[in-house]
Amino acid sequence: MARYIAVANQKGGVGKTTTAVNLCASIALTRRTCLLIDLDPQGNATTGLGIEKKPHNGAYLLLSNPHRATDAIVHTQCKGLDIVPSGPRLADAQPKHAVTADNVLRLKASKPELTTLYDYVIVDCPPSVGFFPANALSCCDSVLVPIQCEYYAMEGLAQILSRIRSAKSNFNPHLEVEGILLTMYEPSAFSNEVAEEVRAHFDDLVYETAIPRNVALAEAPSHGQAIFDYDHRSRGARAYLELAKEVLKDG
Amino acid sequence: MARYIAVANQKGGVGKTTTAVNLCASIALTRRTCLLIDLDPQGNATTGLGIEKKPHNGAYLLLSNPHRATDAIVHTQCKGLDIVPSGPRLADAQPKHAVTADNVLRLKASKPELTTLYDYVIVDCPPSVGFFPANALSCCDSVLVPIQCEYYAMEGLAQILSRIRSAKSNFNPHLEVEGILLTMYEPSAFSNEVAEEVRAHFDDLVYETAIPRNVALAEAPSHGQAIFDYDHRSRGARAYLELAKEVLKDG
Numbered sequence: 456m457a458r459y460i461a462v463a464n465q466k467g468g469v470g471k472t473t474t475a476v477n478l479c480a481s482i483a484l485t486r487r488t489c490l491l492i493d494l495d496p497q498g499n500a501t502t503g504l505g506i507e508k509k510p511h512n513g514a515y516l517l518l519s520n521p522h523r524a525t526d527a528i529v530h531t532q533c534k535g536l537d538i539v540p541s542g543p544r545l546a547d548a549q550p551k552h553a554v555t556a557d558n559v560l561r562l563k564a565s566k567p568e569l570t571t572l573y574d575y576v577i578v579d580c581p582p583s584v585g586f587f588p589a590n591a592l593s594c595c596d597s598v599l600v601p602i603q604c605e606y607y608a609m610e611g612l613a614q615i616l617s618r619i620r621s622a623k624s625n626f627n628p629h630l631e632v633e634g635i636l637l638t639m640y641e642p643s644a645f646s647n648e649v650a651e652e653v654r655a656h657f658d659d660l661v662y663e664t665a666i667p668r669n670v671a672l673a674e675a676p677s678h679g680q681a682i683f684d685y686d687h688r689s690r691g692a693r694a695y696l697e698l699a700k701e702v703l704k705d706g
Numbered sequence: 707m708a709r710y711i712a713v714a715n716q717k718g719g720v721g722k723t724t725t726a727v728n729l730c731a732s733i734a735l736t737r738r739t740c741l742l743i744d745l746d747p748q749g750n751a752t753t754g755l756g757i758e759k760k761p762h763n764g765a766y767l768l769l770s771n772p773h774r775a776t777d778a779i780v781h782t783q784c785k786g787l788d789i790v791p792s793g794p795r796l797a798d799a800q801p802k803h804a805v806t807a808d809n810v811l812r813l814k815a816s817k818p819e820l821t822t823l824y825d826y827v828i829v830d831c832p833p834s835v836g837f838f839p840a841n842a843l844s845c846c847d848s849v850l851v852p853i854q855c856e857y858y859a860m861e862g863l864a865q866i867l868s869r870i871r872s873a874k875s876n877f878n879p880h881l882e883v884e885g886i887l888l889t890m891y892e893p894s895a896f897s898n899e900v901a902e903e904v905r906a907h908f909d910d911l912v913y914e915t916a917i918p919r920n921v922a923l924a925e926a927p928s929h930g931q932a933i934f935d936y937d938h939r940s941r942g943a944r945a946y947l948e949l950a951k952e953v954l955k956d957g
């Protein structure tokens with residue numbers, strides 16, 4: 456049975472995609488098998504791994520025909536890491552009508568097809584509160600919440616945690632917070648102040664590992680590579696390996 | 707007649723709110739009057755100016771009762787700058803049913819009440835493609851598109867530009883691109899590479915002014931202040947003043 460982890464936060468640009476891609480790649484390095492599902496119509500996780508966006512297959516197919524989930528899978532160049540890519544039509548998979556109880560259970564309906572094939576399934580979410588994150592929260596076992604060490608990102612933390620609580624009571628009673636991850640951490644007074652405040656409030660929910668701001672992490676996607684293929688000696692690579700150890704320990 | 711400018715980009719964390727807040731504050735410094743409309747349920751522009759979020763009034767009222775628009779206005783501590791604040795219920799203003807032609811014209815319906823009161827109206831958008839950005843694109847005269855000098859942000863540029871084109875042909879024939887703004891620019895090889903590529907592709911759409919990465923811009927919102935009140939000598943303050951000169955010149 457695969458462990459399903461959603462990477463979600465409605466605040467934009469906090470490192471959701473960078474974390475989803477590099478956490479998956481780190482897990483694959485430990486000889487476990489991992490599937491990354493790109494539920495963001497922007498498709499950054501897809502191009503970040505050098506995969507072509509798929510208009511009809513990929514995540515669009517997964518949500519519109521959950522029983523054909525395995526047809527949506529594409530192999531990446533990282534051994535042990537597969538992806539369900541995003542594509543231009545993914546935005547059309549959102550129902551024209553309300554986000555009803557039935558619509559948010561599409562991803563969950565694809566679980567029986569996938570759960571025996573992988574050790575981990577990681578779902579990258581867009582920066583919104585609609586159909587795609589709701590599907591992830593209804594289906595996953597836990598949510599990893601990346602947060603920048605900045606003021607606006609802190610404001611959004613209460614919102615995503617309350618959305619997790621309501622998904623837990625409405626659709627998915629097993630849903631837990633996997634952890635809160637400090638990203639783009641810089642050794643400055645301001646970053647420290649925010650980091651201390653988050654750790655003071657949320658204590659053991661916050662990972663020991665903080666991801667430093669590291670230009671290699673921003674450069675790697677332009678080469679279609681996870682950080683380990685782009686620059687395995689970088690501080691970003693070491694930090695994501697440390698994070699994977701913490702995530703795997705909880706498993 | 708006020709000039710309405712939307713600040714929009716579905717890519718998250720590119721500096722939409724930081725630009726909306728500080729552009730408004732710069733315009734107010736030139737003794738013109740300016741209204742900032744916070745259409746993001748996260749409400750970062752509202753707290754960034756030290757204003758309390760409004761559950762029932764503010765942007766929720768503006769979209770549900772456009773003819774009562776003036777009741778939604780709150781003064782800020784910056785002379786000449788008012789705001790229509792966001793709030794926790796703003797997400798509820800989104801219609802339960804489809805984004806129809808009628809729903810996306812709510813903001814536009816409030817225009818007659820506001821357009822004679824201000825020289826400029828700036829609309830901050832959330833990082834999504836749904837109801838709120840669609841209202842902004844259907845109502846505004848032009849769109850200012852902030853973009854980080856990073857790979858993923860570049861990917862999203864084609865998407866927002868194509869959304870502007872389709873808003874122009876479906877709802878708002880006068881809609882133009884106000885400009886593309888390079889944000890969080892650092893004098894590094896990678897930033898330069900992206901900046902050059904954006905300028906090569908989009909030439910005269912790109913502002914001369916690039917906003918440098920400057921910690922004062924990230925600190926100011928935690929004090930509820932625009933950059934001029936927080937640190938008027940900072941590089942961030944100077945850059946937004948330069949940007950305002952370019953925006954006002956086009957007016």
Ligand SMILES: Nc1ncnc2c1ncn2[C@@H]1O[C@H](COP(=O)(O)OP(=O)(O)OP(=O)(O)O)[C@@H](O)[C@H]1O
Pocket residue numbers: 466467468469470471472473474495499580581582638639640666667668669670672673674676691716717718719833854856857858859
């Ligand atoms: N630790 C880091 N150091 C330096 N740059 C980073 C780091 N993490 C992410 N980035 C860069 O910051 C930008 C935002 O990160 P990313 O796109 O992963 O965030 P996101 O939360 O997925 O954004 P969105 O809300 O649009 O989905 C990207 O350009 C990315 O390359």
Ligand SMILES: Nc1ncnc2c1ncn2[C@@H]1O[C@H](COP(=O)(O)OP(=O)(O)OP(=O)(O)O)[C@@H](O)[C@H]1O
Pocket residue numbers: 465466467468582603605606607608717718719720721722723724725746750831832833889890891917918919920921923924925927942
């Ligand atoms: N030029 C800059 N220098 C340093 N930090 C910046 C700069 N511009 C913005 N920031 C910081 O980067 C983060 C992202 O900026 P901001 O929140 O304005 O982006 P956004 O596009 O409005 O995000 P969202 O997509 O969530 O609405 C914020 O924490 C902000 O304080």
Ligand SMILES: [Mg+2]
Pocket residue numbers: 471472473495499580581
């Ligand atoms: Mg992302």
Ligand SMILES: [Mg+2]
Pocket residue numbers: 722723724746750831832
């Ligand atoms: Mg914003």
